[in-house]
Amino acid sequence: MVAESANNNNGQLGGYKTIVYVICSVAALGGLLFGLDQGFIANSLVTLTSHYGLSVSDQENYSAILATGGILGALLSGLFARGLGRKKSLLVAGFIFTAASLYSALLPSLPVLSACRFALGFGVGMASFVVPLYLSETAPARIRGSMGTLFQLMITIGIFVISLTNVYIAKTFVDATTSLPLMFLTITVFAALMFFGGFILPESPRWLMLKGRKDEAVKVLEKTLNSRQEIDTEIGEIEQTLRSPQGAGIGIIFRGYFFKVLLVGVLLQMFQQLVGINVMIYYAPTIFGYAGMDGLLAMMTVPTVNMLFTFPAIFLVEKWGRKKLLYVGAVAMLITMVAAGLVFQSIGANADAAAVSSGHKTVLLLAVIVYIFGFAVSWGPVVWLVCSEIFPLEGREVGMTITTMVNWTFAGLVMANALTFMQTFGNASIFYLFSVFCVVGILFVYRFVPETRGITLEEMEANLKAGAKLRDLGNRP
Ligand code: BGC
Numbered sequence: 001m002v003a004e005s006a007n008n009n010n011g012q013l014g015g016y017k018t019i020v021y022v023i024c025s026v027a028a029l030g031g032l033l034f035g036l037d038q039g040f041i042a043n044s045l046v047t048l049t050s051h052y053g054l055s056v057s058d059q060e061n062y063s064a065i066l067a068t069g070g071i072l073g074a075l076l077s078g079l080f081a082r083g084l085g086r087k088k089s090l091l092v093a094g095f096i097f098t099a100a101s102l103y104s105a106l107l108p109s110l111p112v113l114s115a116c117r118f119a120l121g122f123g124v125g126m127a128s129f130v131v132p133l134y135l136s137e138t139a140p141a142r143i144r145g146s147m148g149t150l151f152q153l154m155i156t157i158g159i160f161v162i163s164l165t166n167v168y169i170a171k172t173f174v175d176a177t178t179s180l181p182l183m184f185l186t187i188t189v190f191a192a193l194m195f196f197g198g199f200i201l202p203e204s205p206r207w208l209m210l211k212g213r214k215d216e217a218v219k220v221l222e223k224t225l226n227s228r229q230e231i232d233t234e235i236g237e238i239e240q241t242l243r244s245p246q247g248a249g250i251g252i253i254f255r256g257y258f259f260k261v262l263l264v265g266v267l268l269q270m271f272q273q274l275v276g277i278n279v280m281i282y283y284a285p286t287i288f289g290y291a292g293m294d295g296l297l298a299m300m301t302v303p304t305v306n307m308l309f310t311f312p313a314i315f316l317v318e319k320w321g322r323k324k325l326l327y328v329g330a331v332a333m334l335i336t337m338v339a340a341g342l343v344f345q346s347i348g349a350n351a352d353a354a355a356v357s358s359g360h361k362t363v364l365l366l367a368v369i370v371y372i373f374g375f376a377v378s379w380g381p382v383v384w385l386v387c388s389e390i391f392p393l394e395g396r397e398v399g400m401t402i403t404t405m406v407n408w409t410f411a412g413l414v415m416a417n418a419l420t421f422m423q424t425f426g427n428a429s430i431f432y433l434f435s436v437f438c439v440v441g442i443l444f445v446y447r448f449v450p451e452t453r454g455i456t457l458e459e460m461e462a463n464l465k466a467g468a469k470l471r472d473l474g475n476r477p
Helices: 018-039 045-052 056-083 086-104 110-138 141-172 176-198 205-210 214-224 228-243 250-254 256-274 277-290 295-308 310-319 322-347 358-389 393-425 427-448 457-465
Strands: none
Touching: 018 086, 018 110, 018 141, 018 176, 018 214, 018 277, 045 056, 045 176, 045 277, 056 086, 056 110, 056 393, 086 110, 086 176, 110 141, 110 205, 110 393, 141 176, 141 295, 141 310, 141 358, 205 214, 205 228, 214 228, 250 256, 250 393, 256 277, 256 358, 256 393, 256 427, 256 457, 277 295, 277 358, 277 393, 277 427, 295 310, 295 358, 310 322, 310 358, 322 358, 322 427, 358 393, 393 427
16 A cells, blocks of 8 residues: 555655655766766866867867767667666766766876766766666656656756856866866766665666566565555566567667667657757857857856756646647747857858847847757657657667667767867858758658657557558557
8 A cells, every 4th residue: 555644654755665765866866967967068168178278179079079988888788787787787877977077077188088078978878778767667657757757857957057066166266277176076976976875776676577586576676665566566567578579689670660660769869969959058158159248148048948948848748749849849949040040140250259249149149048948848858758659669778779879979970060160161050050950850750750649659569560650650549
């Protein structure tokens, strides 16, 4: 029986045992660290550049190497999660986060600092696969859905937190040899929490069952669930899924029906990056600087709007559906990217940033706000959600690994080339390019992406195997 009391003496709060909150918090830290590393650059780039004497291409390379680590981390995380187990994989990710951020705080040479950022990326790639997997297998069924969105929300909170602390540190400690270590140590604090917190996590009962360790699985469920009946039901469900076809291996990509949905996931992730989000997340203060804007507005607008508008996305995905949100977001981003392009075109190539008119600044600021709103409320959370829904069970691990790697590949490509692209082709050019990707993205969603709201994963799988068209996969059979 579920405990009704809000707080009693058995370590139960609000109907769940305390350990459930520990599970959710430690796992949420994985999302937070993703965001801390992703958001680190924006407000540390000036300090990094002054201390290490970075050229524009050094700046791009240091930013982008996180993504290279992310690709490798995502690729290997499936193997880690299967072989080592979910808990130990989380500990490995927590250890990498702690060690790499701590070592960065010692301000080593640039190649070593870059190696540390590569390692952080590896941890992020691992965490972005293992955390949602662990939560979906360990959190009680009733809160699993909200746990999925919590992960996404924590990413944006992480980006916000590190942007804020980096601004504060840079303003308070002007000397880079003091401020840079403090910036890295902020990451270390949360990383260490995740690492040490990880030791008290129970192993995933589903993984234990997969390894034939039923007794241990039951012991974990006794810790997380409240009644014998709940435990028996859960064990029964796990046994049932273990009887259905398991992880099919990479060969599944050659099956026609799987290849089709893989293409949808791959292209969604590609467009999520090609609309330019990480140029804003990483380089907004730099870009605002080109238009003569600095201070808090330039440094905090993007992370704040990004975090705030992820909240409505959580209920809008169910209310409006995925496709409608993707259209709304893409149209908002399309219009605002054209507006930003026009602003930079009208400012002109060799204009003095200090002389940019307040009209231009206002339009640019509004464009960026609406653009980030458009992304945060739609393409940010929805793409990850759809990628977790479209794959048939036996190929879910392969599908999610490949699509996550595609996300990081295009994120890296954009980060590694954006500033140089602007230098070479003019500041306006990149915004026009992103707007073209918005248009192609809209056409792609219209033609190929299924609406996955309100249909069970099993119904969608049946449609897929019966040869339904991609955009009709979400229609009730
Ligand atoms: C994207 C990241 C991005 C973040 C911003 C995520 O959905 O995959 O690349 O930095 O959203 O909130």
